[in-house]
Amino acid sequence: MTEKKRGKALNLGESRILIAGAASLVGSHTADLLLEAGAREVILLDNFAFGSMDAIAHLVGNPRIKVLRADLMRLPDLLAATENVDGVVHLAAYMTLGFAQTPWQAVDVNIRGAQNMLEACRVNKVGKVVFASSNAVYGYGSGIHGALVENGPFHSEGAPPAAILYGVSKIMGEQLCRQYHQKHGLDYVVLRYSTVYGERQHYRAANSLYIMETYDRVKKGERPLLPGDGKDTKHFVHVSDVARANVAALGSTATDIAVNVSGPEPITTGELVKLVLDYCKSDLQPEVKPDPPDTVRLTSGGAFHIPHELAGREIGWQPEVRMKEGVERLLAWREAQEAG
Numbered sequence: 468m469t470e471k472k473r474g475k476a477l478n479l480g481e482s483r484i485l486i487a488g489a490a491s492l493v494g495s496h497t498a499d500l501l502l503e504a505g506a507r508e509v510i511l512l513d514n515f516a517f518g519s520m521d522a523i524a525h526l527v528g529n530p531r532i533k534v535l536r537a538d539l540m541r542l543p544d545l546l547a548a549t550e551n552v553d554g555v556v557h558l559a560a561y562m563t564l565g566f567a568q569t570p571w572q573a574v575d576v577n578i579r580g581a582q583n584m585l586e587a588c589r590v591n592k593v594g595k596v597v598f599a600s601s602n603a604v605y606g607y608g609s610g611i612h613g614a615l616v617e618n619g620p621f622h623s624e625g626a627p628p629a630a631i632l633y634g635v636s637k638i639m640g641e642q643l644c645r646q647y648h649q650k651h652g653l654d655y656v657v658l659r660y661s662t663v664y665g666e667r668q669h670y671r672a673a674n675s676l677y678i679m680e681t682y683d684r685v686k687k688g689e690r691p692l693l694p695g696d697g698k699d700t701k702h703f704v705h706v707s708d709v710a711r712a713n714v715a716a717l718g719s720t721a722t723d724i725a726v727n728v729s730g731p732e733p734i735t736t737g738e739l740v741k742l743v744l745d746y747c748k749s750d751l752q753p754e755v756k757p758d759p760p761d762t763v764r765l766t767s768g769g770a771f772h773i774p775h776e777l778a779g780r781e782i783g784w785q786p787e788v789r790m791k792e793g794v795e796r797l798l799a800w801r802e803a804q805e806a807g
């Protein structure tokens with residue numbers, strides 16, 4: 468048996484960590500945990516294209532936090548930003564809806580932006596890169612069923628072009644990481660998040676958007692919409708679990724590997740709608756209504772799930788937040804927002 472490759476594990480208590488694309492859902496929660504882990508400095512890099520100061524307002528003023536307005540498309544800025552940095556969590560990207568609405572920017576940021584960041588990390592000898600990938604690397608559509616394991620193929624039959632482009636952009640990012648590792652010895656871990664949801668949720672991710680839309684309708688007294696028969700599968704992961712995975716990957720010796728980061732179990736759209744209705748104490752009945760043809764909704768061909776055992780073995784991580792608790796936390800946060 469060949470010896471498993473081991474890379475640099477960061478001692479978080481002594482580290483300066485840069486989060487690229489920090490002013491949003493995953494970045495802000497990751498920063499919270501890095502501070503808890505004792506990081507010396509956490510640099511929150513963002514161009515605020517769609518992130519916001521609101522997401523990181525609670526961090527501003529902490530002496531170990533530095534907010535840096537910079538753009539991934541400007542390599543000189545990244546070279547300056549990564550000087551004396553020990554680890555990078557690379558999050559900044561466009562998702563499927565972004566590929567549908569602004570494909571030029573999306574291609575630039577997800578591919579050249581990732582390459583720029585890896586180049587800056589190479590030049591400044593950054594010890595570890597965590598690259599945020601997605602279950603979109605398995606594709607969408609009729610080929611998606613069963614267990615989506617890390618060495619599985621990419622499917623595109625019946626999927627909208629924006630979803631395929633997003634998945635392919637993440638495959639490009641992953642392979643750029645591998646190339647930087649092979650050519651330059653840069654240590655990296657790819658984390659393939661499934662749909663992320665939780666407090667500080669935004670409206671940019673097609674599947675978590677469905678939770679928010681359902682909640683918004685029920686609050687207005689409108690029946691929630693089911694785009695199919697309610698048996699369509701989704702596999703979410705709560706943002707606090709994602710943040711723990713980012714921190715675990717930085718502190719692990721794992722390198723040159725991609726692992727799934729998914730929640731404890733998948734859920735059907737019917738079950739998801741019921742969780743929202745239960746939270747709202749509503750007895751409204753869902754209305755079956757197929758999406759209009761141009762909707763970028765990520766439907767699957769059949770029941771699927773995303774195993775995360777490899778992440779357990781490689782970075783010592785497993786999810787903790789089950790769907791019911793996670794949806795309650797998200798909606799409680801949303802209610803608090805509405806209450807001002």
Ligand SMILES: NC(=O)c1ccc[n+]([C@@H]2O[C@H](COP(=O)([O-])OP(=O)(O)OC[C@H]3O[C@@H](n4cnc5c(N)ncnc54)[C@H](O)[C@@H]3O)[C@@H](O)[C@H]2O)c1
Nearest residue numbers: 488491492493514516517518538539558559560601663672
């Ligand atoms: N949210 C999900 O459901 C989900 C699922 C799987 C994978 N992911 C991946 O996780 C990562 C983080 O997700 P998120 O929901 O927090 O993302 P997000 O879309 O909310 O945040 C991305 C951040 O990147 C910033 N950004 C965009 N272009 C930039 C540029 N050129 N330079 C600097 N900053 C830029 C944005 O302003 C934003 O704050 C992304 O890479 C995404 O593809 C997310």
